[in-house]
Amino acid sequence: MALSLVTSSAVLAAEFTPAQLQTVAQLRDKALNSDLSWQLLTALTTEVGPRLPGTENDKKAVAWAQTQFQQLGFDKVWSEPATFPNWRRYHESASILTPSEQPLHLTALGNSISTPAGGISAEIVMFETLDELMAAADGSLTGKIAFINYRMNRDIDGNGYGPAVKARNKGAVEAAKKGAVAYLMRSVSTSEHRFAHTGGSHYQQGVTKIPTAAVANPDADQLARLVALGHKVTVKVDIRTEDLGEGTSYNVIGEITGSELPEQYVLIGGHLDSWDLGTGALDDGAGVALTMAAAKLIKDTQRPKRSVRVVLFAAEELGLWGAKAYFKQHEKHLHNIVAAAESDFGADVVYAFESNVHADSLPIVRAIAAQLAPLNVQYIAKNEAHGGPDLIPLAKAISAPIFGLHQDGTDYFDYHHTADDTLDKVEPSKLKQNTATYAVFAFMAADAPAMIKGK
Known part of the structure; x- marks a missing residue:
């Protein structure tokens, strides 16, 4: 009862x-x-x-x-302050140098540092997943550019985003631990179009910061094909960004x-x-x-x-x-x-x-x-x-x-x-x-x- x-x-x-x-x-x-x-x-x-x-x-x-x-x-209408790391993107370009010169479409990931003046030119080492990069031997990427080519799956609920975004969040840190001078990744994207997808990335205290960027999916495919053919693939990356310290913006709120x-x-x-x-x-x-x-x-x-x-x-x-x-x-x-x-x-x-x-x-x-x-x-x-x-x-x-x-x-x-x-x-x-x-x-x-x- x-x-x-x-x-x-x-x-x-x-x-x-x-x-x-x-x-x-x-x-x-x-x-x-x-x-x-x-x-x-x-x-x-x-x-x-x-x-x-x-x-x-x-x-x-x-x-x-x-x-x-x-x-x-x-x-009621009001605003409330919120502070954040103030970051700017100014310039980004890249190209394949060897085995033949070809332009690459890429974009710096949020929070990325700049490359040195004139950019970075180095051989890429390709990995299919973040776990594979993390399993690489210490020092094995010294003087090289790490590249993760993880392919995001397409679904109505976007369930492929979580696994793919791990490489965006942690890739630069793990690549730097292995000695890499820069980090590239396949865009967190389901697109076949030649647009690079940006997004937030993170560094870790005590680990060297290296430039980090995402490559458009068709360009990632091109890099993967060249690697599969056995070529030594050299890439030049030129990124200009700036850390402006702490910034302030506002949550804007309206109420009925x-x-x-x-x-x-x-x-x-x-x-x-x-x-x-x-x-x-x-x-x-x-x-x-x-x-x-x-x-x-x-x-x-x-x-x-x-x-x-x-x-x-x-x-x-x-x-x-x-x-x-x-x-x-x-x-x-x-x-x-x-x-x-x-x-x-x-x-x-x-x-x-x-x-x-x-x-x-x-x-x-x-x-x-x-x-x-x-x-x-x-x-x-x-x-x-x-x-x-x-x-x-x-x-x-x-x-x-x-x-x-x-x-x-x-x-x-x-x-x-x-x-x-x-x-x-x-x-x-x-x-x-x-x-x-x-x-x-x-x-x-x-x-x-x-x-x-x-x-």
């Missing part, structure tokens, strides 16, 4: 009224017919462009976001204040910064635009019981610095977050919805999932969602209720971190579906009959 009462109680707590569900339907339809997210994305990528942390464009993006929040009628429990809030958002090669339309201008638009559409439809807070995180690309600052500053009040989701995986359709919440809150999750179904969003019942990268510090701090609104990432890594990440890669209809999904999720989580709890 006690179990029956508990179950009945949980079901009742999850019940949304017919009036609430009618509002959800209105909101969903309104979002599917709204051009607001497209207008915001167009403005950000056209009027500001690339937004490398610490640059003038980064400052313009912060001002742009503040102005947009205010013009959209958000109840709840009508009954304003201190509790749903957190949605994306990261405002981008790499400098493209205009950051997919990574992460789309996430910025669609979450801003979703909150605005909620406000225009009906104010929920709890607040909806849109956080545009700073300096994500250089190491989640804005996210670390936000959750550190708000650490005493993180229990007020009733749901958190980040859009940082491009602009293709949301195909699945997943939670990571206390079992008591699963009836509410299922009720939300039922209202996402008309948007062709499937419910994943595992209850193991990880959320976007800027939510990692939150997950480490507390057992927060985190959600994954999974976007189709089949093509995402064709454009990720390249000069080809531009507005034309975004389909307005798909952006509308994303906006509607976030609007329905955020409204229902904020207006739920009971507070969603973390595990």
